[in-house]
Amino acid sequence: MEAIFFAGIALLCMVSFIFKLLTLRGSLAAFLTGALTFYSFQWQGLVILAIFFLTSSLLTKWKREVKEDFNAEPLEDKKGRTAGQVFANGGTSMLAATGAILIPDPVWLIMFAGAFATATADTWASEIGxxxxxxxxxxxxxxxxxxxLSGAVTRLGTIAAVIGAAAIGASYYFLYDTSTFMASGIIIFAGFFGNIADTLFGAWFEQKFYCQICKTETESKWHCKTKTTRIFGLPWATNNLVNFSSTIIGALIAGGLYIWTVK
Incomplete structure (x- = not known):
C-alpha cells in the first residue's frame, strides 16, 4: 500500500512538471516533501500538502495576465515553481516530518499544519490581494x-489570508480524529500570524528594486525586460528566505500554543 502512495506522489510531481506547475528541480523537491510527509503524517498529511499546492498553483495562474507586472519573478512563474520556492514553503514542514521520525510526538503534526497554514495564508493573500x-x-x-511589493497589505489580501489559514485548520479537523476545535483554532491563529510575520519581514528586510523604464518599485531584478536597480533591503533577503522564515514562525507559534493549551 505504501508503495502505491509513493508512486502516486511521483506521478503527481511528473504531471505537475508536464503542465508547468513545477520546474524539473521543483518536481524533485516536491517529491521529497511529499514522501517525507506521507511517511510521517500518512495520507492525511498529503491532503493538507495538496490543498496548499493545488490552490496556490491555481491562484498563481488565475488572472496571470493582470498580475504579470506585479509578480516578483514573472519568468519563473511561466516555467512553474522552482525547488527554491518549494523548499521556501515546504521546508519547515519537512523539518517537522523529520522531527516526527526522530522523536515521535503529536506536536510535530501541529507544527506541520501551522507551517502550511502560514504558507497558504501568505500565498492566498499575495495572489488575491x-x-x-x-x-x-x-x-x-x-x-x-x-x-x-512585500510589506504592504490590503483588506482583500487580509481576508484571503484568514480564509487560507482556515482552509488548513478546517482540513486538519476533518482529516484527523479529533473531538475539539482547539487544535484547528491554534493552526488558524498560527497561520494568520505567520503571514503577518512574512509581511513584516518583507517590509523591513526584503530586497526592493526600481525600474528605470516605467518608474515603479518592484521585487524583481528584471522589469520591462530591463535590469532594475536595488534601492532597499539586504542582499541575501530574498522572497524565498522571507517565506521560509515566516513558516518557521507559524510552526513555532502552533507548536508552542499546542504545548501550552492542550498537552
Whole structure:
C-alpha cells in the first residue's frame, strides 16, 4: 500500500512538471516533501500538502495576465515553481516530518499544519490581494504603494489570508480524529500570524528594486525586460528566505500554543 502512495506522489510531481506547475528541480523537491510527509503524517498529511499546492498553483495562474507586472519573478512563474520556492514553503514542514521520525510526538503534526497554514495564508493573500482595486498600505513606509511589493497589505489580501489559514485548520479537523476545535483554532491563529510575520519581514528586510523604464518599485531584478536597480533591503533577503522564515514562525507559534493549551 505504501508503495502505491509513493508512486502516486511521483506521478503527481511528473504531471505537475508536464503542465508547468513545477520546474524539473521543483518536481524533485516536491517529491521529497511529499514522501517525507506521507511517511510521517500518512495520507492525511498529503491532503493538507495538496490543498496548499493545488490552490496556490491555481491562484498563481488565475488572472496571470493582470498580475504579470506585479509578480516578483514573472519568468519563473511561466516555467512553474522552482525547488527554491518549494523548499521556501515546504521546508519547515519537512523539518517537522523529520522531527516526527526522530522523536515521535503529536506536536510535530501541529507544527506541520501551522507551517502550511502560514504558507497558504501568505500565498492566498499575495495572489488575491494584488487584484485589489485599492492600493496596498506599506507597514514600514506608512503610505500607499504600488501593488506587488512585500510589506504592504490590503483588506482583500487580509481576508484571503484568514480564509487560507482556515482552509488548513478546517482540513486538519476533518482529516484527523479529533473531538475539539482547539487544535484547528491554534493552526488558524498560527497561520494568520505567520503571514503577518512574512509581511513584516518583507517590509523591513526584503530586497526592493526600481525600474528605470516605467518608474515603479518592484521585487524583481528584471522589469520591462530591463535590469532594475536595488534601492532597499539586504542582499541575501530574498522572497524565498522571507517565506521560509515566516513558516518557521507559524510552526513555532502552533507548536508552542499546542504545548501550552492542550498537552
Amino acid at each position: 494584488v487584484l485589489s482595486k485599492t492600493k496596498p498600505f506599506h507597514l514600514k513606509e506608512w503610505r500607499k504603494v504600488e501593488a506587488g
